[in-house]
Amino acid sequence: MAELLEVNGISVTFDGFKAINNLAFSIGYAELRAIIGPNGAGKTTFMDIVTGKTRPDEGSVLWGEKSISLLSKSESQIANLGIGRKFQKPTVFEDQSVRDNLMMALKAKRTPWAVLFHRGSDGETARIEELAAEIGLKDALDRRAGDLSHGQKQWLEIGMLLAQDPQLLLVDEPAAGMTVDERNKTTEILKRAAKTRAVVVVEHDMEFIRNLDCKVTCLHEGSVLAEGSLDFVTSNKDVIDVYLGR
Ligand SMILES: Nc1ncnc2c1ncn2[C@@H]1O[C@H](COP(=O)(O)OP(=O)(O)OP(=O)(O)O)[C@@H](O)[C@H]1O
Numbered sequence: 001m002a003e004l005l006e007v008n009g010i011s012v013t014f015d016g017f018k019a020i021n022n023l024a025f026s027i028g029y030a031e032l033r034a035i036i037g038p039n040g041a042g043k044t045t046f047m048d049i050v051t052g053k054t055r056p057d058e059g060s061v062l063w064g065e066k067s068i069s070l071l072s073k074s075e076s077q078i079a080n081l082g083i084g085r086k087f088q089k090p091t092v093f094e095d096q097s098v099r100d101n102l103m104m105a106l107k108a109k110r111t112p113w114a115v116l117f118h119r120g121s122d123g124e125t126a127r128i129e130e131l132a133a134e135i136g137l138k139d140a141l142d143r144r145a146g147d148l149s150h151g152q153k154q155w156l157e158i159g160m161l162l163a164q165d166p167q168l169l170l171v172d173e174p175a176a177g178m179t180v181d182e183r184n185k186t187t188e189i190l191k192r193a194a195k196t197r198a199v200v201v202v203e204h205d206m207e208f209i210r211n212l213d214c215k216v217t218c219l220h221e222g223s224v225l226a227e228g229s230l231d232f233v234t235s236n237k238d239v240i241d242v243y244l245g246r
Pocket residue numbers: 014015017019037038039040041042043044045046
């Protein structure tokens with residue numbers, strides 16, 4: 001398959017309400033994509049479908065070179081195939097250090113066989129330092145995660161996901177509650193991460209999306225309303241009408 005993820009014709013109905021309506025979406029192997037859309041557009045439901053939390057009533061969700069159908073996979077199987085998800089609220093182990101949080105995430109990736117023969121390696125220490133540098137927390141490795149700022153906790157959680165080496169990372173509203181400086185750093189982290197994997201960012205903050213400088217998909221009523229550059233999407237008449245509630 002030319003793309004990493006190809007979603008076609010998916011629909012989901014909750015109690016007679018069509019939350020996702022014949023949605024098509026695809027993303028390449030190393031691509032950054034922003035998903036926008038008004039409240040209730042179906043952004044969260046879409047991510048729930050990709051991660052196996054919600055099953056569509058129809059359509060296909062194909063993954064990777066072998067076009068594996070994700071619809072027959074459980075949530076944990078999908079995670080193991082290489083799809084990581086970051087929810088809006090950071091969930092780190094507050095009483096553990098940044099280093100230990102990253103270490104736990106690295107260990108979670110290992111197969112039972114590798115865990116059995118694990119002795120703790122230089123390679124692992126180096127990988128933790130590399131991850132900490134990627135998320136701008138190299139100087140905070142020995143700090144208690146609970147003492148980090150909101151932005152730093154978000155980066156730590158992104159680092160914990162990167163430790164598991166996902167091929168696709170889904171990130172829900174990363175900029176919410178961040179200072180301008182934290183937002184800028186988050187932009188850098190996500191752009192860097194997308195150089196070697198696919199990253200999908202669901203976000204309401206248009207300035208943040210502009211700085212991501214990537215293709216944008218606008219959802220509305222469970223379908224793609226417009227797709228392209230941010231300027232292209234935000235100058236689309238249907239998008240303007242939806243955002244202005246017309
Ligand atoms: N489990 C559910 N049962 C019933 N309705 C649901 C369920 N999950 C989502 N919906 C409805 O489906 C629609 C799409 O919701 P979804 O949360 O995917 O939108 P969203 O684009 O993520 O919105 P927001 O930007 O507010 O997070 C909404 O109208 C929502 O109320």
